[in-house]
Amino acid sequence: MHDVPWLSELNRAQRDAVTHEEGPLLVVAGAGTGKTRTLAYRVAYLVATGVEPDRILLLTFTRRAAQDMLSRAAAIAARSGSQPHRVWGGTFHSVAHRLLRIHAKVVGLAPEFTVLDEGDAADLMGLARAELGLAGGERRFPRKRTCLNIYSRCVNAEENLAEVLPQHFPWCVDWTEALKELFRRYEARKQQRHVMDFDDLLVYWAALANHPRVGPKLAQRFDHILVDEYQDTNVVQARILQGMRRAMPNLMVVGDDAQSIYSFRAAEIRNMLDFPKHFPGTTVVTLEENYRSRMPILETTNRLIAQACERYTKDLHSVRGEGPRPRLVTCADEPAQDDYVVSTVLAHFEQGVLLRNQAVLFRASHLSASLEVELKRRGIPYQKYGGLKFLEAAHVKDVLALLRIAENPRDELAWFRVLKLMRGIGDATAAAALNHVAEAGYDARTIAAFKGPVAARETLQGLGTLMHDLLSSDDLPAVQLSRVRAFYEPLLAGLYENPEARARDLASLEQIAVSYSTRQHFLVELQLDPPNSTSDLAGPPHLDDDWLVLSTIHSAKGGEWDVVYLIHSSDGFLPSDMACGSSEEIEEELRVAYVALTRARDHLYVLWPLRYYYRRLGPSHRHGYAQRSRFLSDAVVETMDQETHGIAEEGLDWGLEEEERMDIASRMRSRWD
């Protein structure tokens, strides 16, 4: 072990992981046990012991996680005089992209390929679907999003369509042959048009890494590979690592099987459990001391996760000691829940807890809608993470499509989107226009000469001029974007409801563009690492700004807050009734709940509204009663303080009756499962 002074800041197990010398290392890190810290120190340690920073590869789940870890590593390493800048860090997808730009030729890619985000990929699927005439018929063909999900599951899990359909999409089994045809066409289309979807990035990297001649060279590029959130990687990612590590055994993966919540995206927990088999000679280090939550919170979360059938990590113990017990709050209805959250947030704020050290978590993005209205009404600033679809807003996609045409004029999706903005141009005319450009050797400028409908002539001219301007200079992306805006913003009023607000979005998009030096970079980064909160749009926030955090549980992974509120903890939302098809799915929902509760440091509030109002149902059924989440079993609730909010005495009895009814319901379910 090298003598580095700051090693004493770690506990025994963390130090073992950080100073591990050679060979594969699996770190099983429970929630709050200093996983990020361990990775950051590991990077710093490697650099301090003489490893070249650019020969270290750090793979994380989000780009933000990589940046956080690397800046922490930099701060640590600076104390012993080294600088770990130039470490390769990022998501599997962004690193794949970086490598594929370099090695495009080997895997038969056109160097100017563009990347499709999920929406684009679905649109391309829709295009192929329409071409094959799969729309009509007595039974409805699966929608384009479903088709893409099926495709993606096959690719990421490396399973055949014939296995995937019955298991995950049983209602689509009748379409097996048509789907095969569709996927063939989808893939051909991508190749013709020089575009890649997210899955391709991984698949091509895996191919590159396992190529007999190029693979070993690529592997030698890195002395050390470190992977965070290993429980949420899929089999393609595991194959990438195997290819990248054949003769080079230095690989460290960190994960927690109790926090595996991405199997819907084909994440494979076996990756982690079988790691020692895949990489012989693995050293296993387990981190069990929790530095985040106070003891009563851990008592609750330990009992919660104890309900899991499959479990490998042990109970966590807190080094932070006693504190208040978590509170289970039964609210009369959603407004009561909002009211409780807002007043409790303010009460903690009065006692000195900043808003940004408090977070409201929920299972699905739309579940915060009513709370958001209430926060706006009471003038409380907030940032919402997850579920935000800035890049999916129509006007943003329009503008990016214009840039993408300039980047890759074969990108038919971009063309279609732009052309159909114009009056009098629909599918047929757009196809004709695209054909016109194709015949001119894909010179985007020739669109000006296309004889479209009279109503669109002028705009087509303008588009031609715009393309001329974009292609004949090498302006910075921000300048190009301002040209695009000059062309596009006049069209806004005729296209959408609130043109002013949309124009403001585009102005902030231009702000984002300022930090990029090439158009390609800007486009790709935006797709692979989209801004995931509204704050990312307005640039770095002021130091004195403070806001409440709202987040989906999935986006909250890795985060921690002094005070955490989990709202809508009722059956149907947590577990989501969309995910109650199999016992595996329900078990994953339990882990989702576990991730939510383990985010809390000092105070934890679990809330659920007793009564929901439904707008859709007729006048006779304007509301329905919810049941407490099945995960909040008696054993779990024993560890919490219970209270009610906005419920009259007779309402309390209702709550008890509902609990009894829940038991009957689950007994019924067990007959079918």
Added chain:
DNA sequence: ACTAATGTCCTTTTT
């Protein structure tokens, strides 16, 4: 033949 407008059903989590 093609585009634009209307109607109906569904709505998880994300690189």
Added chain:
DNA sequence: GGACATTAGT
């Protein structure tokens, strides 16, 4: 509010 199918309108 979006996806998709159907119908009305040019």
